[in-house]
Amino acid sequence: MRIDVITLFPEMFAGPFGESIIKRAVEHGILDIHFTNFRDFAFDKHRQVDDSPFGGGSGMVLKPEPLFRAVRHVKEETAEYTNRRILLMDPSGVPFHQDKAKELAAYEQLIFICGHYEGFDARITENLADEAISIGDYVLTGGELPAMVITDAVARMLPGVLGSEESAPTDSFYHGLLEFPQYTRPREFEEMQVPEILFSGDHGKIREWRRQQSLRITQKNRPDLLERAELTKEDRAFLASIISCECADRQDRDGTQ
Numbered sequence: 733m734r735i736d737v738i739t740l741f742p743e744m745f746a747g748p749f750g751e752s753i754i755k756r757a758v759e760h761g762i763l764d765i766h767f768t769n770f771r772d773f774a775f776d777k778h779r780q781v782d783d784s785p786f787g788g789g790s791g792m793v794l795k796p797e798p799l800f801r802a803v804r805h806v807k808e809e810t811a812e813y814t815n816r817r818i819l820l821m822d823p824s825g826v827p828f829h830q831d832k833a834k835e836l837a838a839y840e841q842l843i844f845i846c847g848h849y850e851g852f853d854a855r856i857t858e859n860l861a862d863e864a865i866s867i868g869d870y871v872l873t874g875g876e877l878p879a880m881v882i883t884d885a886v887a888r889m890l891p892g893v894l895g896s897e898e899s900a901p902t903d904s905f906y907h908g909l910l911e912f913p914q915y916t917r918p919r920e921f922e923e924m925q926v927p928e929i930l931f932s933g934d935h936g937k938i939r940e941w942r943r944q945q946s947l948r949i950t951q952k953n954r955p956d957l958l959e960r961a962e963l964t965k966e967d968r969a970f971l972a973s974i975i976s977c978e979c980a981d982r983q984d985r986d987g988t989q
Contacts, residue, residue: 733839733890734813735765736806737879738799739846740781742767744876754884757893765883766806773801782849791850799845799856806843816841818862819882821875822852825864828882830908832865836882837889844882846875908961910950912942944970951975 737745748754749765757763774781774797781799782792803818810816817839826832836842845861857864867878887893915926929941947967950957951974958971 733763733837733886734810734841735763735883736768736810736841736843737765737846737876738768738770738802738806738844739874739876739879740769740771740848741846741874741876742769745880748880749883753893754887757887757890760892762890762892763887768802768806770798770802773805774798775801785850789850793850794847794852794856796853796855796860799852800860803843803845803860810841813841815839816843818843818845818860819879820845820852820857820861820864821847821866821878821882822857822864823866823869823871825866828865828867828878828885830885833882833885834889836886842883842886844875844879846879848874908957909946910954910957912945912949943967947971948974 739745745765745767749758754763754765758765771779771781774795780795782794785791785793807816815838817836819836819842821844845856865878865882867881872878915930919926919931927941929937932938947958947970950961951971963971
């Protein structure tokens with residue numbers, strides 16, 4: 733996959749993309765990452781990329797000309813890539829999630845547009861990008877951090893990026909649930925024990941325990957995920973038992989207060 737990042741601050745990516753999994757993916761030829769500073773495509777003498785908003789208001793808005801020119805330049809330089817997606821990093825965009833990471837991993841090329849200042853001229857949003865994506869309900873200084881996050885999440889979906897092909901499917905969100913608890917040596921630490929089921933050698937029982945732990949953690953921390961998760965009849969019965977126990981515990985506490 734080729735990644736193109738259109739940004740005013742390409743230096744920001746040196747640390748995150750120069751270490752760990754992303755670095756190895758680049759070294760192994762799985763990822764090809766390039767940066768384009770769209771200030772280079774502002775042709776006035778001041779190389780201005782932003783201006784005050786029409787109609788008044790605070791802050792500065794990114795002008796359309798430099799970004800349109802930058803994206804067109806990248807597309808011309810990479811004309812061999814026909815299966816591409818142009819992504820605008822924008823807090824007003826659709827929420828990013830694991831299914832979107834899997835979807836984006838199917839493209840040959842991703843072009844990230846990273847903004848700054850108050851926002852984008854709406855003609856960029858409406859006519860240049862294929863879609864706008866947000867990584868959460870908060871506002872960041874620019875689109876560079878979201879582009880890093882999405883690149884990392886998408887890269888994990890590409891064959892050969894992770895050490896084991898089984899790693900990604902066990903991640904949180906991959907199948908709609910949060911990940912089950914993991915343990916390693918020592919078996920006992922400061923009187924804290926590893927669950928005995930993990931030493932049973934019964935792989936069927938271990939899978940069942942892990943599934944139930946995923947359900948338990950998801951119910952506790954992100955119950956909204958359960959609404960769209962693919963649940964079996966056994967899953968629903970287990971969740972019902974959890975909810976029943978929680979209700980009983982609350983009634984017991986209320987009765988002793």
